[in-house]
Amino acid sequence: MARSPKTGHLIIGVLALQGAFREHATALEKCGAAARQVRRRRELAGLDALIIPGGESTTIGKLMVSYHMLDEIKSLGAAGLPMFGTCAGLVMLARQVADGDQPLLNLMDITVRRNAFGRQVKSFEAPLEIPALASMAAAGVNSGAAPFPAAAPFPGIFIRAPWIESAGPGVDILAELEGHAVAALQNNLLVTAFHPELTGDLRLHELFLRIAAG
Amino acid sequence: MSEIKIGTMTVKAGLAEMLKGGVIMDVTDAEQAKIAEEAGACAVMALERVPSDIRADGGVARMSDPEKITEIQKAVTIPVMAKARIGHFVEAQILQSLEVDYIDESEVLTPADEANHINKWKFTVPFVCGAVNLGEALRRISEGAAMIRTKGEAGTGNVVEAVRHMRTINGEMKQLSSMDEDELFRAAKELRAPIELVQWVAKNGKLPVVNFSAGGLATPADAAMMMQLGAEGVFVGSGIFKSEDPAARGKAIVEATTHYNDPEVLARVSTGLKSAMAGLEIKEIGEENLLQHRGW
Numbered sequence: 001m002a003r004s005p006k007t008g009h010l011i012i013g014v015l016a017l018q019g020a021f022r023e024h025a026t027a028l029e030k031c032g033a034a035a036r037q038v039r040r041r042r043e044l045a046g047l048d049a050l051i052i053p054g055g056e057s058t059t060i061g062k063l064m065v066s067y068h069m070l071d072e073i074k075s076l077g078a079a080g081l082p083m084f085g086t087c088a089g090l091v092m093l094a095r096q097v098a099d100g101d102q103p104l105l106n107l108m109d110i111t112v113r114r115n116a117f118g119r120q121v122k123s124f125e126a127p128l129e130i131p132a133l134a135s136m137a138a139a140g141v142n143s144g145a146a147p148f149p150a151a152a153p154f155p156g157i158f159i160r161a162p163w164i165e166s167a168g169p170g171v172d173i174l175a176e177l178e179g180h181a182v183a184a185l186q187n188n189l190l191v192t193a194f195h196p197e198l199t200g201d202l203r204l205h206e207l208f209l210r211i212a213a214g
Numbered sequence: 215m216s217e218i219k220i221g222t223m224t225v226k227a228g229l230a231e232m233l234k235g236g237v238i239m240d241v242t243d244a245e246q247a248k249i250a251e252e253a254g255a256c257a258v259m260a261l262e263r264v265p266s267d268i269r270a271d272g273g274v275a276r277m278s279d280p281e282k283i284t285e286i287q288k289a290v291t292i293p294v295m296a297k298a299r300i301g302h303f304v305e306a307q308i309l310q311s312l313e314v315d316y317i318d319e320s321e322v323l324t325p326a327d328e329a330n331h332i333n334k335w336k337f338t339v340p341f342v343c344g345a346v347n348l349g350e351a352l353r354r355i356s357e358g359a360a361m362i363r364t365k366g367e368a369g370t371g372n373v374v375e376a377v378r379h380m381r382t383i384n385g386e387m388k389q390l391s392s393m394d395e396d397e398l399f400r401a402a403k404e405l406r407a408p409i410e411l412v413q414w415v416a417k418n419g420k421l422p423v424v425n426f427s428a429g430g431l432a433t434p435a436d437a438a439m440m441m442q443l444g445a446e447g448v449f450v451g452s453g454i455f456k457s458e459d460p461a462a463r464g465k466a467i468v469e470a471t472t473h474y475n476d477p478e479v480l481a482r483v484s485t486g487l488k489s490a491m492a493g494l495e496i497k498e499i500g501e502e503n504l505l506q507h508r509g510w
Binding site for chain 1: 217218219220221222224225226228229231232233234235236251252254255256257290291292293310313314315316338339340465468469472473476
């Protein structure tokens, strides 16, 4: 696939403490960006953007604290570094969780409910309408995701997934499922309650790279 | 909405993808579950007795009391797994109705059926199964397992069998990758595994589902070694709660699993841990007492 001139030089960090980090790295590389797995604080330096992958949010939160990465990531996000959080990553980026407490980055003006759709036996797949993807294609952004036409529903994979319970005025809700917000954008921060990295559909990664390219 | 599909193979195998790079710890009650979660476990395995106790006590080992499982589910937010006996589909039905997040059809418990494993396609809850070689792993996947773990030898604190099984599976996958397509039919026959899965492995050079290591891991170095050998995460059973300081050892093993390629970190987290579990020499157990031979 041809590298887009805008995204080809970007170095995107993928937080690799635990979870589906390898799949995100693969998706980024398919989009023409370079992926760097981030396990230690010093590996955060020099990134153009950061993905916080799915995994167990309780675990990832605790590890971020014990590896002294929480404050660093928080200040990078506050300074405008583009970040993409999927599932556990969405929880981490939130200002608040509706149930219980855990370490959070407290960057995005959303309140989330963890495991909102239920335990694993309730995990599901559902097609999602994401108008932002269609308008991205209309704006002429090259999408490498050829098998997935711009207007096609996005294959949503929800695994013990959270939802966004409430969002502040600066937050754009990108997708809803049965009345619950499951994807959102606030300035430099993109979040999904589902797992685009497990689908082979690169449109959301393309959208994120477009944000990262400025 | 009719478009919503629950319990697909994608979401079953997907949860295992989310557990990667993590440590799944055996726990017997809510208190241990909290210690495990605090230490950074990505999931806990609820069971009545840890494998080393099952080994010592003898008798028939069965699914946990549902009361214990419910208590553990209430105590933590991370996924809760539980064990069913090999072939015991009713234990599995009960565990599914309790909404455990994963069922381990486990050789650590006494098998309930000596010919048939559970038909895991009939369930919406995902299953993880043990394997000592590639053929066994693919047979379990053909029965619907969404995650594999190498068996090792549970309850021994001795990593040698875990290493053997991981190397065996990796070696057999490499062999498949070097074969031409005509040879795969014979390979499938020898592996006693479906040709479609054999072809998939030959093409992709990996199992179609996540593969963790289990059975005998007791130290941070054991966990890191299994990760370097290709495990995508680890199960630690008796190794944590049969050690002198479970909280510290659990945390160290979690850290070693994340930073498995970083000897500097491994040296630090291995330092000053109190005693590991005692451990057993495999030869002293006797071939007839090995748990890894359960399952077919």
